[in-house]
Amino acid sequence: MDRAELADFLRRCRARLEPADAGLTAGTRRRTPGLRREEVAQLAGASVDHYTRMEQGRGSRPSRQMLSALARALRLSEDERDHLFHLAGEEPPRDRSGPGQHVRPGLLMVLDRLHDAPAQIFSDRGEVLAQNALAVALVGAARPGHNHIRAWFTEPAGRALFPPEDHGAQSRIHVAQLRAVFATRPDDARLVALVRELRGASEEFRELWAEHRVAMRRAEHKRFLHPVVGALDLQCEVLLSAACGQSLVIHTARPGSEAYERLQLLRVVGVQEFAPRWR
Structure with a gap:
């Protein structure tokens, strides 16, 4: 697991995603572009603390279920999802018997x-x-x-x-x-x-x-x-x-x-x- 690269990838994917891209209301007083950490955590069904630790290169290794949830929350392509799994030290999902669960x-x-x-x-x-x-x-x-x-x-x-x-x-x-x-x-x-x-x-x-x-x-x-x-x-x-x-x-x-x-x-x-x- 490459914690530093995983943290950097998560931060950059979050920064490029606008609230409207994820079906959220932008609201006011946004000092930086992209989603807030708590918004990504909400979309992925994770605690804010757990997601924050991942972005800071700390905490435990994320589960495969959490990685899939983050891929959906951050609107990753299939290649980007696979990259996320590799950075976390996991083999990307390979469902050869039928369609997978990654939503385009x-x-x-x-x-x-x-x-x-x-x-x-x-x-x-x-x-x-x-x-x-x-x-x-x-x-x-x-x-x-x-x-x-x-x-x-x-x-x-x-x-x-x-x-x-x-x-x-x-x-x-x-x-x-x-x-x-x-x-x-x-x-x-x-x-x-x-x-x-x-x-x-x-x-x-x-x-x-x-x-x-x-x-x-x-x-x-x-x-x-x-x-x-x-x-x-x-x-x-x-x-x-x-x-x-x-x-x-x-x-x-x-x-x-x-x-x-x-x-x-x-x-x-x-x-x-x-x-x-x-x-």
């Missing part, structure tokens, strides 16, 4: 500019890779490594965010999408492990898998039951990035509608802790 900076830039619509980036395996602030306010912050398909079938309390009469349709959509992806990459070790896990853990998943329905998720109508702002009838749009096996999922409401007004209220309410919540 351009896709993150689109996500950052969606201020009035909840939006998330998913891998085609169902992993939540990035969220904007309104998505966190709507469905909660996804923990590292969170897979929303796994959670749907193994954490039933999280389904409370959706009307009970919609659960069956959502289950079928999740399984049909996973079936379609599985057919394209039957040797994807993580995908094989996920399907094996869900077939063993959920009778509902096992039955739906046996039906062999195939469909990729695209546009659909989706209903939410938020614990603060109430019912939200939203249009779900899915923008696929076939080259990297990722999708940008955006929820919108028609301007002037009740759902639109409630989304605006949700922007004001912001991120709070509600339980149980679908993530």
